[in-house]
Amino acid sequence: MIIIMERDATAVNVQAVTELLKEHGFQVIVHEGDVHTVIDALGDKTTLSPGRIEALDGVKQIKFIREPFRLASRDRKSEDTVIEFENGVKIGGANRPVAMVGPCSVEEDYEGLLQVALAAKELGCQFLRGGAFKPRTSPYDFDGLGEKGLQLLARAKEDTGLLVVTELMDSTDLDLVYKYADVIQIGARNMQNFKLLKAVGHCDKPVILKRGPASTIREFLLAAEHIMYNGNEKVILCERGIKGFDSSFTRNVLDISAIPVIKKYSHLPVIVDPSHGTGQRYLIEPMAKAGLVAGADGVMVEVHHNPAKALSDGKQSLSISQFKEVFTKLNALIDTLHLEKSSTISFVE
Amino acid sequence: MIIIMERDATAVNVQAVTELLKEHGFQVIVHEGDVHTVIDALGDKTTLSPGRIEALDGVKQIKFIREPFRLASRDRKSEDTVIEFENGVKIGGANRPVAMVGPCSVEEDYEGLLQVALAAKELGCQFLRGGAFKPRTSPYDFDGLGEKGLQLLARAKEDTGLLVVTELMDSTDLDLVYKYADVIQIGARNMQNFKLLKAVGHCDKPVILKRGPASTIREFLLAAEHIMYNGNEKVILCERGIKGFDSSFTRNVLDISAIPVIKKYSHLPVIVDPSHGTGQRYLIEPMAKAGLVAGADGVMVEVHHNPAKALSDGKQSLSISQFKEVFTKLNALIDTLHLEKSSTISFVE
Amino acid sequence: MIIIMERDATAVNVQAVTELLKEHGFQVIVHEGDVHTVIDALGDKTTLSPGRIEALDGVKQIKFIREPFRLASRDRKSEDTVIEFENGVKIGGANRPVAMVGPCSVEEDYEGLLQVALAAKELGCQFLRGGAFKPRTSPYDFDGLGEKGLQLLARAKEDTGLLVVTELMDSTDLDLVYKYADVIQIGARNMQNFKLLKAVGHCDKPVILKRGPASTIREFLLAAEHIMYNGNEKVILCERGIKGFDSSFTRNVLDISAIPVIKKYSHLPVIVDPSHGTGQRYLIEPMAKAGLVAGADGVMVEVHHNPAKALSDGKQSLSISQFKEVFTKLNALIDTLHLEKSSTISFVE
């Protein structure tokens, strides 16, 4: 950590900083520049919040050398984290990228859900996704079937063998969701709901953490850090689009480069969600492909047996026939990428 | 609502749209343009989610005539909402702008908190703010004293008569926070935590809803709508900065124009938080002033008895002497603005 | 065009709008809603600036049915524009994606430039790119060799047969740049330098128009429209990253989805520039791939014979050996994509 003092900082100001640092076990070196005094501090930032230093008089800015996330960092663990399920499915590392598909919300019609699940099974997908608890921007929109939705997912799992991914919105529902889910999803709008992160940090099921629409990559990895810090290292990161200044053609800006950036700085697996990332059916195929060639460990796509009647997100859902067409192409791409993946380092640096 | 069909939409596509609309009681008029067919639908959008229409084949885009928020809208209630407390303090409408001050987090040292509260009282502030539950980006940072913090706030209330504002982070803590708070704050990162919005919507205390850093004004008002829809109309909106592309000098971009925009479209009171909005002590004074002249019904400012030792947000907190200097100036401005406020419409349109 | 009137608009206001529209040959239909009066206007917006209507009293908002760009739109021309060069190279449509490589700035050392050009030739690239006039954020940075740089590019063209792409920064240099360039590049920071757009609109060489970092897709296509409107239809659009709120790991957010969006709404060819789009060498390979699978008609990549000594953009340049490694992989991907491209519609809609 490097502390830059204001132009007009006094010797007393500098001393206050060095003392605080030394109290917390930092090794300190002071350079007096022609304009600014600069203080180098070597030590472990997790024991002293940088905010404490910033608050001292005369401190202009702190520059960090190490990233603030530790458990999620490749500096701690250089090999890729691989998450393995009971049925042998694996996410991360040199494994074949996985596919998670299903409707935005689980609806009453079980036959429809089953059709989607069977198609997913047929195309080699490993996970069925579907929401029983739905966050909705407007209170006038359908917000999920609750436990009944979870039961329908469980039934589809029994009928197809697919693993179940579903969202947890509130820590009070954890036991319920835990009972039915193979992977617990934390939605984008809850990425910094720290009570919720803590709650899933205390459980032993894999967690998909979706990137908040205004979250920097650093904030995203710090949110993962919250889960890991509380004991659960099975975190799958999901890029699903960030807020941009142009929402005329897409709902969000799907930040494809976040995938190789995260893979460089973290050992955690990363998947991509082109449905929410774009909000447009016709962009699912190109953006799923883009995510995969950029190194994603999986894709999450919304599929509905009848998008025209879907109670949520119909516009960005594929119908079953569209799903088959798109995933036949994606599977071909995934096969090729999987072959290449035998070598660990994918990209020229 | 106006539905624009794709260039290549078929007659069958158009019919599917008109039928769905009619089923939900809309009056429908179809215009065949030279490029696009356009469908006008008159009726109540709250009974039919626009997503249902968007999902139909051949639909290019929906344009809305009315805003999606209803309870929060001036179209429903043209006079300003005024929230009144037992001790006679009022927020909103033609009332004098209020001030909410105090430390970011409540800390063990009660004397420090009391000093801040007494200074606040002396300068005519009406509210003491302080966090007992703190959302923290990093798991390595101090996250609040919990109930003990709430008790310290209650003690300061007893000693000064100030009303207490404190944050609720999780619905499981509602009863606890309800017991001590005069105003319950929902933090920016929880603006779309819909379970939490629902929970405070069911209670009868005023709620401060902070704008999420990536939330549009429409999303912000829809979040307020969630609270109101569940029964609580006492919502105070708080502008506290949005994510921008330049974080070199300020943490966020404090969107001052959101204040007059919201006042035009909604009847709810709006306050401004220049501490979080900028993250810089030297910007509190100019930005508090900017918010007030732009029409804010109050300001929320972080004050700490010893910012250099604050466990959180010291950099953006005023010391007590700085607070006195700044608020002496702000009070003068508030007095002038209050005089002007006798006339309801403030700005030339 | 649909004009939505304010709640409190008067009959006189509505009449003023309808009269202005009729004067300009629009067909007008007025709907009186319960809250807002809505006016449908059918006609050609190019003869009446929407700003004229917005300025009338009582007008709340205008919603557009048709896109404001016409010449660049697929509504006018449904088949892809293909740009062909004298040596038979083609960009756009079902043609093999092209590659444009070379140093950020042309430097004094011709041997270095030639090495890059020979490697490019060897790997099947069609274009040599290099700047003779360089826009620089700081006045203290190297800003190009001017005509001498253009002469070195011409020499490399003679020695390799590669086509030359170079940037024009000011209309006063047009004749000079025209003399040496096969493709004239308009940089991102000049995307809305309308005098410059007009100037290249009057000439007959293909133009690469880079997307401005804060430009919406609509503004981007309107900038292309300026060139086309002045007579030059040979416009190649280039996605090169937009401003985002996180610049810790990448310089810009490379907006991959802009590629399929533009291909849907416009017939113009689109290329992708992962060097400027990310500012990081290790992101060139994954992001070039992402752009290609998303439908780009070509890639533009910075290559320098000795990035460690480059006078500009060394950090995001590939060395010659890295270039060979990356482009061997990209060529394999391009070959596969080219085979698929025989069918015109690439993505499931």
Next chain:
Amino acid sequence: MIIIMERDATAVNVQAVTELLKEHGFQVIVHEGDVHTVIDALGDKTTLSPGRIEALDGVKQIKFIREPFRLASRDRKSEDTVIEFENGVKIGGANRPVAMVGPCSVEEDYEGLLQVALAAKELGCQFLRGGAFKPRTSPYDFDGLGEKGLQLLARAKEDTGLLVVTELMDSTDLDLVYKYADVIQIGARNMQNFKLLKAVGHCDKPVILKRGPASTIREFLLAAEHIMYNGNEKVILCERGIKGFDSSFTRNVLDISAIPVIKKYSHLPVIVDPSHGTGQRYLIEPMAKAGLVAGADGVMVEVHHNPAKALSDGKQSLSISQFKEVFTKLNALIDTLHLEKSSTISFVE
């Protein structure tokens, strides 16, 4: 400057960096941390572009201690720059904030322009603004009268004594604009048109530089640096809104906090333009006030004798009667602020 090396940087990498630094006269100190080697470099960055260092193998990141702008910085010149005109009008420092008003574009109707100018004169404004060359997003919009527009401005100057502010779009028009303008305006879309900046840098008239919609404050000050570096120190900065993610209610986000930030880091005067900053007539008054209380040295506002017939920007223009009402209020505020300004430091830090 502090150079942080990658985790896996070699001794050879470190040596290459230290050698390059020493070659350019930097004093170098190397710290070997447990994860990263860090190199402190003391010296003058204007002689060695940081890009040169970043391009070396093993360099992770450079952290800057000093800002990259020098001439525009308060580090070089601590007192405020004051620009004085022949008629005694002054901008900057402790002087009364100025007002620049007039139509977006100058139109054929001289009487209309004169009415605006006379009203401006009457209300104590010092400058008449009006565009003769207009940048327009769409080629189908009115783009100004050219020299004729300049002549009309000159005539209004003669008739009222107001100083003339008008935009220069292309360096080829410099002589023409120079002849008629008292202040040359560089528009937001040309903020990084470096040839244009150089051109006005060579002349001796004051320049208003508008902030580009995607420009950071650092880029903005570096653009000013281009003008100053070429010899012209009379630069007035203008905040006029940045691109945000919400354009439903305002065209841009007017970044009020940029004003006190710039005043802290630079000695140049800063004005605020609420017309372009919001695009809404009803926001001009609150946002002009916000800018002024936050420290702006002046306001620029669009006024048209008949906004309903304005050829551009009518929606955001005040009519003459609205102008009088708004500026009567603004003048009262300016009077108060001017009294306070006698003390140089306005805000508590």
